[in-house]
Amino acid sequence: MSQTLVYGDAISTYVRSVRLALEEKGVAHTLVAVDLVKGQHLEEAHLARHPWGKMPAFEHDGHSIYEAAAIMRYIDEVFPGPALMPATPVGRSRVNQVMGIVESYGYPASITHIFIPRVLVPALGGQTDEAEIEAAKPRAALFLKEIGRLLGEANYFGGATVSLADLHVLPVVTYLRATPEGLALLAAAPSIEAWLGRMNERSSVHAVMPPS
Amino acid sequence: MSQTLVYGDAISTYVRSVRLALEEKGVAHTLVAVDLVKGQHLEEAHLARHPWGKMPAFEHDGHSIYEAAAIMRYIDEVFPGPALMPATPVGRSRVNQVMGIVESYGYPASITHIFIPRVLVPALGGQTDEAEIEAAKPRAALFLKEIGRLLGEANYFGGATVSLADLHVLPVVTYLRATPEGLALLAAAPSIEAWLGRMNERSSVHAVMPPS
Numbered sequence: 001m002s003q004t005l006v007y008g009d010a011i012s013t014y015v016r017s018v019r020l021a022l023e024e025k026g027v028a029h030t031l032v033a034v035d036l037v038k039g040q041h042l043e044e045a046h047l048a049r050h051p052w053g054k055m056p057a058f059e060h061d062g063h064s065i066y067e068a069a070a071i072m073r074y075i076d077e078v079f080p081g082p083a084l085m086p087a088t089p090v091g092r093s094r095v096n097q098v099m100g101i102v103e104s105y106g107y108p109a110s111i112t113h114i115f116i117p118r119v120l121v122p123a124l125g126g127q128t129d130e131a132e133i134e135a136a137k138p139r140a141a142l143f144l145k146e147i148g149r150l151l152g153e154a155n156y157f158g159g160a161t162v163s164l165a166d167l168h169v170l171p172v173v174t175y176l177r178a179t180p181e182g183l184a185l186l187a188a189a190p191s192i193e194a195w196l197g198r199m200n201e202r203s204s205v206h207a208v209m210p211p212s
Numbered sequence: 213m214s215q216t217l218v219y220g221d222a223i224s225t226y227v228r229s230v231r232l233a234l235e236e237k238g239v240a241h242t243l244v245a246v247d248l249v250k251g252q253h254l255e256e257a258h259l260a261r262h263p264w265g266k267m268p269a270f271e272h273d274g275h276s277i278y279e280a281a282a283i284m285r286y287i288d289e290v291f292p293g294p295a296l297m298p299a300t301p302v303g304r305s306r307v308n309q310v311m312g313i314v315e316s317y318g319y320p321a322s323i324t325h326i327f328i329p330r331v332l333v334p335a336l337g338g339q340t341d342e343a344e345i346e347a348a349k350p351r352a353a354l355f356l357k358e359i360g361r362l363l364g365e366a367n368y369f370g371g372a373t374v375s376l377a378d379l380h381v382l383p384v385v386t387y388l389r390a391t392p393e394g395l396a397l398l399a400a401a402p403s404i405e406a407w408l409g410r411m412n413e414r415s416s417v418h419a420v421m422p423p424s
Contacts, residue, residue, distance in 0.1 A: 051354055051357075051358060052316070052317055052354070054316075063302055063305070065305050065309050066309065067308070067309050067312030067313065067316065068312075069308065069312055070305055070308035070309040070311075070312050071305075073304065073305065073308050074301055074302075074304070074305040074308070077301040077304065078301045089286055089289040089290045090275055090286075092285065092286070092289065093275070093277050093282055093283075093285065093286040096279070096281065096282035096285050096286070097277050097278065097279050097282040099282075100279030100280075100281055100282050101279065103315065103316070104264070104266075104279065104315070105264055142263060142264070145263075146263060
């Protein structure tokens with residue numbers, strides 16, 4: 001069997017989304033550590049795989065890709081196991097829209113402008129920019145409102161079953177919820193809280209996102 | 213037949229990509245004007261369709277979506293006409309990766325930090341931030357290098373035929389090329405220049421992107 005390699009740091013949300021997709025498909029993989037805090041994503045070895053210095057990069061069967069969503073779609077298509085995309089065009093469009101919302105709006109608001117300044121910056125000895133967090137709160141609230149609207153009455157963004165969108169949202173909302181601001185925003189988003197509860201029971205989540 | 217509506221400004225790159233997809237599929241559509249320069253994308257009527265105040269928004273058969281890539285995938289799936297995604301998982305992964313590269317890196321470098329300050333800002337009476345453009349040039353160069361690498365020897369990002377990636381890249385590279393900086397960068401990217409020449413012969417491009 002050919003090796004499946006994920007290059008990245010286990011704490012990265014996009015590394016987590018890709019590894020969750022592999023776990024949901026039941027695919028064994030090797031995580032090749034690229035330490036974010038040490039800045040290894042900006043070293044030559046990683047830039048050769050991902051010239052933008054982001055993560056993850058991915059290799060399977062001699063095929064190299066980067067960009068998390070492209071990797072996740074590839075994983076869903078080439079490996080056996082449960083389909084991670086809905087069966088209808090309208091269902092797939094919801095999944096695709098949610099994935100786009102995570103990348104364009106959800107990640108910047110929740111991670112770049114709330115989780116990182118609130119948790120990561122002080123952990124590394126820096127000073128939180130409170131104005132940055134304050135400015136991001138309405139966008140994080142809109143993110144939760146929009147994914148709540150698109151989830152609707154369904155159990156998962158894929159409908160009755162888990163989809164790539166669920167795996168794209170989960171690491172972002174989990175980090176958002178680890179901040180006091182995110183916790184307050186999620187208290188006002190009960191359908192997303194309930195969805196989080198369902199997701200956190202999954203063995204894929206236990207494998208990839210152990211409680212810290 | 214149900215109406216197909218695109219809400220946006222004809223000059224927006226993402227509106228152009230969605231309309232190119234409709235043209236390539238041979239689908240008649242109505243462009244509902246949302247004037248960027250007048251700020252109509254931030255008015256209540258548009259925010260009801262797209263709460264992030266971006267464009268385009270899309271409606272077909274009672275189904276509303278936003279996020280350009282999600283709309284384009286939906287268009288490819290529900291309408292007859294030529295397939296705009298390759299037939300193999302590896303081929304699709306290239307298209308998906310290129311679409312991700314446009315959104316994560318190509319658009320910000322080429323449009324946000326070169327085209328807008330060089331062309332749009334002075335056209336509206338403002339002052340170009342030269343340092344902003346200078347800082348973006350290496351990233352625009354890397355964008356052209358990476359899409360050139362992924363294009364390889366093929367005629368299109370889809371391989372032998374046009375794909376959603378071609379339609380996602382084209383409006384961005386066209387605007388980049390309308391700046392002196394972009395023109396110089398493209399002179400160093402002959403395979404992308406040749407691809408541009410092929411794309412600009414298409415009737416879809418004549419319909420959606422008339423030379424200004």
